[in-house]
Amino acid sequence: MKNAGRVPALDQAAADAQAPPLMVAPEKVVERLNRGVSKRNARWTFVGEQPFGDALALRRFRLGNGLTVLTLIDRAAPTVSYHTWFRVGSRHERPGKTGLAHLFEHLMINETRARPLGEFDRVMEREGAEANAATWTDWTYYYENAPRAALPVLVELEADRMANLVLRAPQVTSEKEVVANERKMRVDDDVEGKALELLYATAFRRHPYRWPTIGWMTDIRGFTVRDCREFYRRHYAPANATLVIAGDFDERRALILVQKHYGKLPRKEPPVSMARPKEPAQRAERVTQLRAPTPTEKLLIGYRAPAFCDPDTPALVVANEVLFGGRSSRMHRLFCIDKEIALSVRGSIAPFVDPGLFEMWLFVREGKRRQDALSLLDSELSKLGTRGPTRLELDKAVHQLELSFLHGLETAGGKAEQIGFYETVARDGAAVFDRLAAYREVGAGDVKRVVQKYLNPSRRTRIEIIPDRS
Numbered sequence: 001m002k003n004a005g006r007v008p009a010l011d012q013a014a015a016d017a018q019a020p021p022l023m024v025a026p027e028k029v030v031e032r033l034n035r036g037v038s039k040r041n042a043r044w045t046f047v048g049e050q051p052f053g054d055a056l057a058l059r060r061f062r063l064g065n066g067l068t069v070l071t072l073i074d075r076a077a078p079t080v081s082y083h084t085w086f087r088v089g090s091r092h093e094r095p096g097k098t099g100l101a102h103l104f105e106h107l108m109i110n111e112t113r114a115r116p117l118g119e120f121d122r123v124m125e126r127e128g129a130e131a132n133a134a135t136w137t138d139w140t141y142y143y144e145n146a147p148r149a150a151l152p153v154l155v156e157l158e159a160d161r162m163a164n165l166v167l168r169a170p171q172v173t174s175e176k177e178v179v180a181n182e183r184k185m186r187v188d189d190d191v192e193g194k195a196l197e198l199l200y201a202t203a204f205r206r207h208p209y210r211w212p213t214i215g216w217m218t219d220i221r222g223f224t225v226r227d228c229r230e231f232y233r234r235h236y237a238p239a240n241a242t243l244v245i246a247g248d249f250d251e252r253r254a255l256i257l258v259q260k261h262y263g264k265l266p267r268k269e270p271p272v273s274m275a276r277p278k279e280p281a282q283r284a285e286r287v288t289q290l291r292a293p294t295p296t297e298k299l300l301i302g303y304r305a306p307a308f309c310d311p312d313t314p315a316l317v318v319a320n321e322v323l324f325g326g327r328s329s330r331m332h333r334l335f336c337i338d339k340e341i342a343l344s345v346r347g348s349i350a351p352f353v354d355p356g357l358f359e360m361w362l363f364v365r366e367g368k369r370r371q372d373a374l375s376l377l378d379s380e381l382s383k384l385g386t387r388g389p390t391r392l393e394l395d396k397a398v399h400q401l402e403l404s405f406l407h408g409l410e411t412a413g414g415k416a417e418q419i420g421f422y423e424t425v426a427r428d429g430a431a432v433f434d435r436l437a438a439y440r441e442v443g444a445g446d447v448k449r450v451v452q453k454y455l456n457p458s459r460r461t462r463i464e465i466i467p468d469r470s
Contacts, residue, residue, distance in 0.1 A: 039263065056072055065238040072412075079146065087240050099214055102213050112166060137213060141420055168225060176221065179214065188217070195298070203282075206280065207276060209352065291467075296363065296467065300360070301463075319384065325397055388444040
């Protein structure tokens, strides 16, 4: 576009988006949309509908070029959330080229063949839209939260940058420098960032989780335009993406817009998943020391944890809530109040497609010893694995998880993010509420069992962060 005005061709579509919705069965909608459409890539298939909570429904459509579209009508506010999830993250990279998935977060706001640099941001600002992106091990996603009238513009812009991104030396060089500086700030010059990177590099010997999502600095510096074009060609294609549209919009008109702008994109088969090297079983604790400019000692510990979709994961998440969930949790009371051995403690489980780590941080107080903190941790984990949580602890943990879960679904953007995540990681966007049900079914015996199974010293990697006095 050569100006910041509204796209003329979409003026009517924008007006239509505000018109009262028509209640038509999805099969009938698809039948009508496909009339006269000879190009296979642009023909719709209605895949199915699933309940989303008690009052909403998640519908799944698919274009002939492989693009999956999930729609969730929610009239709670006159807004719409538009998410594009790609099944590509740092695990899809290879040694020597780490960080490419994250680099594309930055490259995707550059020019396309139709729009100059800066136009995307100007249009988002004009439409009153919030836009951002994120990359992790298993996925990359881009989103916009906007007034409902902006939907036609969002569809056009996202379809354009999925297929027409300009990748030349000036753009690639500029964004490489941005990412290199980000790495310096978040990893090289940050104690926690450096320790976390070291944890995964030590815990994993073969699996791609061993390298950081941001990439190694030497790889970032070495990216070429050819690397970026090849990555874009392989991974940024309709069949490797899922659109999630949630909020107050007319489904039929949204599908018309998607058909118009994405239906002309060619079908490319999604990249063939590379065979993941099998991570060898860990039979002994691994310990690495990191000297850093920090006033007190710290411990970062990673226990082997199951994949996000593993049946054991809900019980382990509940165990984490019992141990680290707030100021009344076991570990906070024990370490920070009763024994006063730590300034703070925290724990989290990586929600990865493949088995990852249960991370635990212990920030030791000045004058206290990390060995004593470790002994106290082992003792408390042994107690939980032997006796299990109390009824009060279990109920509180499940209620906290439920509250956090429901808070995350308060807005159209929150719903779209959860749907996109579950669709990409669990292959089922409607499985969001299945996870909530799984939390509610966890019993004390389940917590005992997973603590005994996973939180074993022989299955962990420990990073000892020691103050550098030099």
